Amino acid sequence: MKYQSQKVAKPYFIAAIGLFVGQILFGLIMGLQYVVGDFLFPEIPFNVARMVHTNLLIVWLLFGFMGSTYYMVPEESKTELYSPKLAMLLFWVFLVAGALTIVGYLAVPYARLAELTGNDLLPTMGREFLEQPTITKIGIVIVALGFLFNVGMTLLRGRKTVITMVLFMGLVGLAVFFLFSFYNPHNPVLDKMFWWWVVHLWVEGVWELILGAILAFTLIKVTGVDREVIEKWLYVIIAMALITGLLGTGHHYFFIGTPEYWLWIGSVFSAMEPIPFFMMTLFAFNMVNKRRRQHPNRAAVLWALGTGVMAFLGAGVWGFLHTLAPVNYYTHGSQITAAHGHMAFYGAYVMIVLTMISYAMPMLNGREAANSNKSQVTEMWGFWLMTVSMVFITLFLTGAGILQVYLQRFSDAPLPFMIVQDKIELFYWLREFAGVVFLLGLIVYIVSFFVKGEEARLKPAEQTLVE
Amino acid sequence: MNETFTKSMARNIFFGGSLFFFLLLVGLSADTVQRLPERDNRENLTPQVALGKKVWEDNNCLGCHTLLGEGAYFAPELGNVYVRYGNSKEAIKGFITSRPVDGIPGRRSMPQFNMSEEELEAIAEFLKYMSEIDTNDWPPNVQG
Numbered sequence: 305m306k307y308q309s310q311k312v313a314k315p316y317f318i319a320a321i322g323l324f325v326g327q328i329l330f331g332l333i334m335g336l337q338y339v340v341g342d343f344l345f346p347e348i349p350f351n352v353a354r355m356v357h358t359n360l361l362i363v364w365l366l367f368g369f370m371g372s373t374y375y376m377v378p379e380e381s382k383t384e385l386y387s388p389k390l391a392m393l394l395f396w397v398f399l400v401a402g403a404l405t406i407v408g409y410l411a412v413p414y415a416r417l418a419e420l421t422g423n424d425l426l427p428t429m430g431r432e433f434l435e436q437p438t439i440t441k442i443g444i445v446i447v448a449l450g451f452l453f454n455v456g457m458t459l460l461r462g463r464k465t466v467i468t469m470v471l472f473m474g475l476v477g478l479a480v481f482f483l484f485s486f487y488n489p490h491n492p493v494l495d496k497m498f499w500w501w502v503v504h505l506w507v508e509g510v511w512e513l514i515l516g517a518i519l520a521f522t523l524i525k526v527t528g529v530d531r532e533v534i535e536k537w538l539y540v541i542i543a544m545a546l547i548t549g550l551l552g553t554g555h556h557y558f559f560i561g562t563p564e565y566w567l568w569i570g571s572v573f574s575a576m577e578p579i580p581f582f583m584m585t586l587f588a589f590n591m592v593n594k595r596r597r598q599h600p601n602r603a604a605v606l607w608a609l610g611t612g613v614m615a616f617l618g619a620g621v622w623g624f625l626h627t628l629a630p631v632n633y634y635t636h637g638s639q640i641t642a643a644h645g646h647m648a649f650y651g652a653y654v655m656i657v658l659t660m661i662s663y664a665m666p667m668l669n670g671r672e673a674a675n676s677n678k679s680q681v682t683e684m685w686g687f688w689l690m691t692v693s694m695v696f697i698t699l700f701l702t703g704a705g706i707l708q709v710y711l712q713r714f715s716d717a718p719l720p721f722m723i724v725q726d727k728i729e730l731f732y733w734l735r736e737f738a739g740v741v742f743l744l745g746l747i748v749y750i751v752s753f754f755v756k757g758e759e760a761r762l763k764p765a766e767q768t769l770v771e
Numbered sequence: 772m773n774e775t776f777t778k779s780m781a782r783n784i785f786f787g788g789s790l791f792f793f794l795l796l797v798g799l800s801a802d803t804v805q806r807l808p809e810r811d812n813r814e815n816l817t818p819q820v821a822l823g824k825k826v827w828e829d830n831n832c833l834g835c836h837t838l839l840g841e842g843a844y845f846a847p848e849l850g851n852v853y854v855r856y857g858n859s860k861e862a863i864k865g866f867i868t869s870r871p872v873d874g875i876p877g878r879r880s881m882p883q884f885n886m887s888e889e890e891l892e893a894i895a896e897f898l899k900y901m902s903e904i905d906t907n908d909w910p911p912n913v914q915g
Contacts, residue, residue, distance in 0.1 A: 338845070341879030346872065349882050350845050351834020414831040415884070423829065430828025432842055466782075488828075490821040493811035493904060496841065497803065532778060539781035546789040550796045559909035560839045561811045562803050567907065569799070634911060637840030637848065718914045721847035722879075 305667040307378035309385035314668040315395055316371025317661045321750065323364035323402070324654075328743050330357040335736040339729055348410065355409050355435045361649065362433065363402045368657030369478075369514055370398075370451060373471060375664045376521050377455055381462025386454050394450045401443045405436055427488055431499055434485045441485055448479040466535040467524075470542060471517035477510030493561035500556045507653070508552055508577065508619075512545040515656045519584065519611060522663045526605050527595035537587045544580035552577050555627050559636055567629040574627040578620030581652075588612035600760035601666060601674035603683040607659035610691060614651025622647055622698065634713050639705030639728075647698040650690075658687075658749075665753070676757025683752035689745025696738040704731035810905035823897025826890045835881070837915075839906060845879065848915030853895075853902040855913050860895035867891060 305311075334353045337343045344353075378385050385391060408417045414430070421437035423429045428438045436444070452475060459468055484501040520538045524531055554570025557563075588609050599605065622644040626635040635641065662683065666675045674680065711724045719727075807813070827833075832849070833842030839850040856862035867886065874880040886894070 334845075337879070340877065342874045342877055345874040345880065346882055349835075350879070351831045351843065354834050354843050354845070355831065414834075415829045418829045427825060427828060430831050430833070432833055435831060435834070466778075490824060491807075491811060491813060491816060492824060492838075492901060493807055494804070495824075496839065497800070536776075536778040536781045539778065539785045543781065543785035543788050546785070547792050550789070550792040551799075553796060554799075557803070559906045560841070561807070561904040561906055563806050563810065564907060565799075566803075633909060636909065637837040637842070637844065639844055642844055712914050713911045718912045720914055725879075 307384050309388045309391075310375050310378050310664075311668060312385065312388050312391040312395070313371040313375035313664060315392070316367050316374065317665060317668070319395070319399055320364045320367040320371060320657060321661070323360050323367065325746060325750075326406075327357055327360035327364065328739075328746055330354075330360065332736070332739050332743060335732070335739050338725075338732040339736065352409055352414070355414075356406055358433055359409075359435065360406065363398075365653050365657060367398070368660070369475070372514075372518050372657065372660040372664075373451075373455055373475065375660065375668075376471065376518070377458050377468055378462075380465045380468045380521070381458055383458060383462035386457035386461070390450060390454050394447050394454075397443070398447045401440055401447075405440045408437065409435075426486070428486055431485075431488070431495070433503060434499070438486075441482075444482065445479070448482070452476060452479060465531075466538060467517050467520050470513050470520075470538060474510045474513030474517060477513065478506060481505045481510065496560045497557065497562060500553055504553045504556055505550075507648075508549040509546065511653065512549065512580065513542050515611075515615070515652055516542045516545070516584070518656050518660050519588065519608060522604060522608050522659055523588065523591045525663060526599040526601060526608065527591045528597035528599075529591045529594050533594075534591065537583075537591075541580050541583045541587060544576075544583060548573050548576040548579060555629075555632065558629050558632055571627065571629045575624060577627070578616065578624050581616040581620035585612035585616045598763070599673065600762055601663060601680070603675070603680040603687070604659060604663040606684055606687055607655060607662045610687060611651065611655040611659050614647065614655055614691060614694075616651070617695075618644070618647030618649070618651035618698070622702075634709045635705065638708050638713075639701050640709065641705075643698045643701035643705055646701065647694060650694045655691075666759070671759050673762050674760040675752075676755065676759050678757040679752050679755035680760065682755045683749060686745050686749025686752055689748055690742055691745075693738045693741040693745060697735050697742065700731045700735040700738060704728045704735070707731070812900060812903045812905075815900055815903065817896070819893050819896045820900045822890075823893035823895070823900070826886070826894045827897055830884055838901060839904070840909065846881065848910060849898055850901045850904075850906070851910060851913065851915050853899045855915065860892075860899060863895045863898055864891045867894070 330353050333344060333348065334350060334357060337350050337353065374385060374391055412420070417437060418429050421439050423438060426438050428441055429435060434441070455472065455475065459472060481502055484498050487498050489495050516538050520534050523529065524534050551569055552574035554566040555574035557566035557570055589612065592605060592609060626632050626640050626644065666673065675683070707728045708724050711719050711727060712721060835843050835846040837844065837848045837850070840848065852863060853860070867884065868891065870881045870883045872883045
């Protein structure tokens with residue numbers, strides 16, 4: 305670690321992992337409710353568990369993005385962070401606001417929470433992933449502005465690199481598109497249309513810039529490949545991400561009341577969305593193959609390669625599977641969607657944050673470059689358990705989805721939703737079992753932080769290659 | 772990557788391409804907003820329907836259900852529930868009011884929301900409204 309202020313990343317990473325655990329616990333509750341319908345009813349109804357599950361995911365990924373930014377920006381800019389104090393203040397504001405929101409979800413019925421937080425004044429609640437009370441949303445905007453100010457001031461006075469510029473564009477885009485969450489017209493079609501300007505333009509747009517920047521940064525560090533080469537790859541990847549992803553928004557405009565021309569636009573452009581993800585896989589493997597140094601943090605290299613592969617499978621392959629309009633006509637809003645959502649979020653965004661944590665945490669804990677081999681082996685067990693179980697969660701949900709689509713929408717005698725749900729119960733049990741393995745993997749991952757042993761070091765000859 | 776393909780070429784593709792396609796998205800969205808009146812059933816968008824949408828949101832209905840395929844996949848699609856229930860608002864209201872407070876043993880059950888008559892009427896009107904939007908013939912059949 306070259307700059308003292310990079311230290312502020314550490315609490316962000318710890319909070320991220322803590323909230324990750326909460327997310328998985330609520331995921332298991334929901335998974336069980338799929339098969340034992342009255343589990344925890346009426347105390348924690350499914351919709352509440354789901355809100356907690358998805359909102360925790362978003363919040364912990366944001367913690368991860370912010371922590372990664374605080375770690376990367378001083379090192380890239382070659383200057384201390386503009387204000388570490390502001391970074392710590394915003395950390396606590398965000399954590400407390402997030403915790404209060406989750407407590408609110410769990411403590412009172414949602415309608416009561418809406419009433420208590422003044423949703424009547426500016427109704428923004430009750431829309432998927434944007435369930436937060438309006439005051440929480442305002443808080444998110446304030447935290448984001450403070451964060452962007454802090455990072456922006458640091459960038460202004462330091463060295464400008466392609467990585468920090470791409471990262472900053474992604475973060476600004478994240479904040480700007482979030483503003484659409486305050487637009488909630490009475491007209492449901494307009495509401496749905498611009499709701500996607502938050503959700504799609506985040507995960508299939510500006511978040512990919514953040515992902516690309518973090519991946520490029522860690523690859524420079526662990527492979528020692530020339531910055532010029534990595535930056536060229538980064539530009540091409542994010543160019544393809546936005547060229548395909550912006551009009552790819554159209555794949556959400558098939559069946560919500562928007563005109564028919566979106567059937568074509570959405571199909572054609574979103575069919576190309578796997579391209580940038582495939583390039584990320586090539587990028588990661590190519591850079592590691594061309595490495596000019598043997599970085600002692602092998603776990604971080606594994607996470608970086610894993611991100612490339614799993615993002616391509618989850619976002620790319622599983623996205624393409626149901627993105628063409630004639631296919632989506634049958635699969636829209638089914639378990640196929642859930643299957644894709646799980647592997648895409650894990651492969652792209654969970655794994656990139658864990659890549660950064662894996663790379664940075666040893667230094668944040670005062671080590672030279674890496675944890676002990678024993679600790680790394682434990683971490684890699686966590687990697688494999690989580691990744692393989694996520695593959696199975698996705699496969700079981702895909703199985704459930706194919707049967708659901710056939711029985712409910714495709715066959716000559718379509719059956720009602722709940723009848724079909726009973727018939728595909730087996731797949732939900734298997735998914736839940738895979739989910740338990742995922743939790744075990746997460747526990748092993750956390751344990752790895754506490755495994756001691758002699759730290760793995762850079763070879764003296766390679767010291768000079770760092771930067 | 773090829774030496775003749777330089778970093779500045781890559782940068783230009785990124786900025787040029789992103790700007791072009793973003794403007795295209797904005798333009799197409801503007802065009803869509805212009806055309807929506809033919810499809811989105813807005814002539815029937817009464818204050819009661821708007822209230823129904825508010826009730827829908829305040830009770831986090833799509834935390835379990837889908838609406839035109841968007842939401843959670845735990846409970847049935849409701850964009851066409853008005854049609855599925857035989858074009859009957861009374862049937863919708865009857866289902867909502869009859870949910871047992873403590874659920875159904877071993878099964879999924881919708882919570883009892885204790886809605887007022889005004890809210891019930893509004894949510895039913897909202898669901899009727901949703902069923903009249905032109906969705907390019909989605910869902911494939913009445914089961915949603």
